[in-house]
Amino acid sequence: MDYPTQATSTDRDPTRHIADGSYDEVIAATTQHAQAWLSNLRERPVPPQASVDEIKDRLGRELPDRGASDVEVLNSLAEHIDSGLIAIGSPRFYGWVMGGSHPVALGADWLVSAWDQNAGLRVVTPGAVAVEELAGEWLLNLLGLPQESSVGFTTGATMAQFSCMAAARNEVLRRVGWDVEAQGLSGAPAVRYIAGAERHATVDLAARYLGLGAPTTVPADEQGRIRVSELAEVLAAGSGPAIVALQAGNIHSGAFDDFAAAIRVAHAAGAWVHIDGAFGLWAAASPRLRALTAGFEEADSWSTDAHKTLNVPYDCGIAIVRDAVAMSRALGLHASYLQATDVGLDPHEKVPELSRRARGVPTWAVLRTLGRAGVADLIDRLAAAAAGIADGVARLPGVEVLNDVVYTQVCIALDDNAATAALSERLWHDGEVLAMTSTWRNRTVVRFSVSNWRTDAAEVRRTVDAVARALAAGSA
Numbered sequence: 091m092d093y094p095t096q097a098t099s100t101d102r103d104p105t106r107h108i109a110d111g112s113y114d115e116v117i118a119a120t121t122q123h124a125q126a127w128l129s130n131l132r133e134r135p136v137p138p139q140a141s142v143d144e145i146k147d148r149l150g151r152e153l154p155d156r157g158a159s160d161v162e163v164l165n166s167l168a169e170h171i172d173s174g175l176i177a178i179g180s181p182r183f184y185g186w187v188m189g190g191s192h193p194v195a196l197g198a199d200w201l202v203s204a205w206d207q208n209a210g211l212r213v214v215t216p217g218a219v220a221v222e223e224l225a226g227e228w229l230l231n232l233l234g235l236p237q238e239s240s241v242g243f244t245t246g247a248t249m250a251q252f253s254c255m256a257a258a259r260n261e262v263l264r265r266v267g268w269d270v271e272a273q274g275l276s277g278a279p280a281v282r283y284i285a286g287a288e289r290h291a292t293v294d295l296a297a298r299y300l301g302l303g304a305p306t307t308v309p310a311d312e313q314g315r316i317r318v319s320e321l322a323e324v325l326a327a328g329s330g331p332a333i334v335a336l337q338a339g340n341i342h343s344g345a346f347d348d349f350a351a352a353i354r355v356a357h358a359a360g361a362w363v364h365i366d367g368a369f370g371l372w373a374a375a376s377p378r379l380r381a382l383t384a385g386f387e388e389a390d391s392w393s394t395d396a397h398k399t400l401n402v403p404y405d406c407g408i409a410i411v412r413d414a415v416a417m418s419r420a421l422g423l424h425a426s427y428l429q430a431t432d433v434g435l436d437p438h439e440k441v442p443e444l445s446r447r448a449r450g451v452p453t454w455a456v457l458r459t460l461g462r463a464g465v466a467d468l469i470d471r472l473a474a475a476a477a478g479i480a481d482g483v484a485r486l487p488g489v490e491v492l493n494d495v496v497y498t499q500v501c502i503a504l505d506d507n508a509a510t511a512a513l514s515e516r517l518w519h520d521g522e523v524l525a526m527t528s529t530w531r532n533r534t535v536v537r538f539s540v541s542n543w544r545t546d547a548a549e550v551r552r553t554v555d556a557v558a559r560a561l562a563a564g565s566a
């Protein structure tokens with residue numbers, strides 16, 4: 091089938107659907123294109139095969155005067171974007187930390203678009219809010235976090251951190267008599283933002299958005315965990331309002347901070363403790379892995395992603411704050427035209443957005459489909475696949491696994507940095523596996539981040555074989 095790049099048909103009125111009001115043709119075409127993409131996801135090359143400029147050329151750079159039919163546009167879009175798509179949903183995609191899409195989450199996400207609910211207010215969109223509230227309640231229960239916490243659904247962990255740390259900043263300042271909502275930040279007492287040396291860069295980004303500046307950093311141990319004795323020293327060296335950011339899941343090692351000890355010293359100094367658990371918070375849902383998070387429930391706020399470990403489609407992050415009032419004070423909005431219920435209960439009081447899609451619905455759907463045991467099994471399988479990759483590649487000549495593989499991350503290196511970078515390039519060109527380079531502990535590494543619900547033992551074997559092939563090609 092030859093799809094026109096720019097529709098030229100003059101015999102069809104592209105605005106016809108406004109008259110007949112039907113979405114049927116569009117749904118049929120969309121279903122067909124989605125099936126074509128999804129059925130090929132396991133076997134197509136994982137990296138993209140075309141650049142941004144190539145795709146723009148194919149789509150056509152000028153907006154034509156005449157429109158085109160909906161189906162023509164969708165056909166053309168699906169055809170021309172294809173080589174520019176990266177197979178994040180492939181079971182051999184290990185780049186950054188990105189999850190695939192569980193089928194039920196995709197279905198729920200489509201319904202969210204079809205329903206087109208603006209999910210900010212309880213009385214306006216009760217169906218969507220009910221589903222999101224249940225997802226939040228289930229999640230607190232599944233993770234063993236305080237049930238009174240407020241849960242907000244954001245675009246990702248970055249904005250979840252922003253939401254949590256906004257509550258933190260305003261609350262630690264309120265405790266010293268400064269009202270940020272009324273007085274703003276100029277002239278306010280300084281808030282100390284303290285974090286481990288191996289915190290995720292986006293925690294700093296959230297702090298920057300909040301006017302907190304760069305952190306005072308605390309050295310990390312050989313797995314990237316904050317050194318608690320040095321955290322105590324940093325806290326003792328200053329005074330005044332403070333926010334300490336801890337980490338559940340280091341992107342290189344997968345390691346978890348010693349929460350019980352770190353939270354004890356931070357709370358003793360009066361600090362608010364936030365935990366960045368973008369992918370690591372989910373360890374708490376597995377009886378086998380829960381010990382990694384021991385003591386984390388004593389923190390004041392937690393951020394995570396559903397679009398990583400839980401495998402809902404982009405995008406969904408989750409902000410959790412124990413003190414619901416602090417959260418709504420920082421993020422809420424009170425205006426006469428909004429049909430507000432009780433202050434602090436409406437979804438828009440837990441996230442930066444007023445208008446937004448009901449992005450918590452796919453999270454509910456995955457939790458409901460898997461059940462408590464299924465979520466635990468998902469997390470255990472991701473960790474088992476990471477252990478399998480580490481075992482397999484450690485047997486290959488010259489490959490060193492640098493981290494203790496306690497969770498879903500594997501960092502490998504060859505004996506020199508250039509060879510490691512070359513290995514990663516050969517993997518990219520081979521296309522069967524996507525794993526990206528990084529620098530960790532002064533070495534170039536290749537990171538495998540296992541985040542896909544379909545990565546099983548067979549995929550692990552294919553992954554190890556692809557690494558073996560790339561190694562052999564390098565020594566040939």
Ligand SMILES: *Cc1c(COP(=O)(O)O)cnc(C)c1O
Nearest residue numbers: 187246247248290292366368395
């Ligand atoms: C991915 C990640 C983030 C940022 O999450 P986004 O969803 O990309 O905003 C923060 N912290 C950690 C540890 C992460 O892995």
